[in-house]
Amino acid sequence: MTETLISLLSILLGIIGAIGFGMLFKKYSFGIVGNTIAGVFGSVFFIKSFGRLGFNPQSIMQHGTFNTSLFIINCIVSVLGGILGLIIIKKIYNKLNK
Template sequence: MTDTLISIISIFIGMIGANILAFFFNKYSLQFIGNTIVGIFGSIFFIKIFSTLGFDPVTIMKTGNVNIVLFSINMLVSFFGGVLGLIFTKKMISKMNK
């Protein structure tokens, strides 16, 4: 697995996280395309913030093999980045509409 593939998987997991939240909680839904876009940006934002702690793709592949623990943490951070990005965006939109 390469660094680029790990990054793409992370972005995809963030997108899935945002769409799953919107599926179960309709009040946070921005329709499929909106959820997907927010999930992608939320995932990227959270991975960039937490990459200094060692969850970035370069650190995961530093030894040449996939570090499963760091990879799992990266996926969790991406998932919650998509979820929290959607929640934050929906709250921001509702405040702006008032």
């Protein structure tokens, strides 16, 4: 895997996390398109913020080898980023519409 493919998988997992969470908890849902956008931004933000701890795509592919444990951590953070991105955007949306 290359760093680009790992980044794209991270974004995809963020989208899946946001859409799945929106389907389970309807009060946080913006529909498929809104959840997708929230998942992309949440996933990218969390990976960029917390990836400095050592599980960014460059660290996963360091020295041309694939580190599975760092990839799993990256996937978990991506899904959580998508979910938390959706929750935060919904709270901002509710606060602005009061």
